[in-house]
Amino acid sequence: MPRIRKSGGxxxxxxxxxxxxxxDATYWFCEKFLNARSRTVDQMIQAARSGRQNIAKGSRAGAxxxxxxxxxxxxxxxxxxxxxxxxxxxxxxxxQMIWDSRSSEAKAIREVARTHNxxxxxxxxxxxxxxxxxxxxHENAFVRANALI
Numbered sequence: 293m294p295r296i297r298k299s300g301g302x303x304x305x306x307x308x309x310x311x312x313x314x315x316d317a318t319y320w321f322c323e324k325f326l327n328a329r330s331r332t333v334d335q336m337i338q339a340a341r342s343g344r345q346n347i348a349k350g351s352r353a354g355a356x357x358x359x360x361x362x363x364x365x366x367x368x369x370x371x372x373x374x375x376x377x378x379x380x381x382x383x384x385x386x387x388q389m390i391w392d393s394r395s396s397e398a399k400a401i402r403e404v405a406r407t408h409n410x411x412x413x414x415x416x417x418x419x420x421x422x423x424x425x426x427x428x429x430h431e432n433a434f435v436r437a438n439a440l441i
Contacts, residue, residue: 302351304413306405311344311372313421317428317440318375325433336378342371379437391438401427401439 302308318340322333350364383390391398404423405412412420421428427439 302348305347305351306412307368308344308347308351309412309417309420311340311347311368312417313424313428314372314375314440315340315344316417316421317424317436320429321433321436321440325436332378336375339371339375339378343368343375346371376441379441383434383437383441386434388434390441397427397435397438 315337318336322328322336326333326336346364346368350361350368353364354361380390401424408415408423415423424439427435430436430439
């Protein structure tokens with residue numbers, strides 16, 4: 293008799309938690325900086341949502357089918373890659389600079405997770421978001437977009 297793997301622990305996955313931050317921040321970015329009637333708004337929000345939802349679906353599907361799990365995780369990655377390109381396009385089309393990955397700003401954002409690594413699991417989604425709020429709620433659209441990149 294085949295054994296079914298445990299599944300559904302996606303809420304504890306760092307990828308799901310990060311995708312939740314990205315989804316929320318994208319929603320608020322679009323609400324504040326883009327025309328609500330723009331097709332780009334729908335595409336960005338749906339790409340962020342798809343990234344998050346497909347991590348969850350892949351985790352759930354992994355109990356019975358590893359191929360389905362892998363396919364859904366790849367869909368999540370592709371959706372988040374599409375979103376990355378949207379943020380890069382936004383910055384470039386407004387003739388602003390994308391932060392170099394070695395810049396102090398980019399390093400500061402990456403340091404957040406490292407600094408809170410020991411208690412990350414105990415934090416709520418909003419508490420995790422709040423750690424990044426100085427960038428993700430910034431009044432400057434380019435700070436937000438770069439932080440999301």
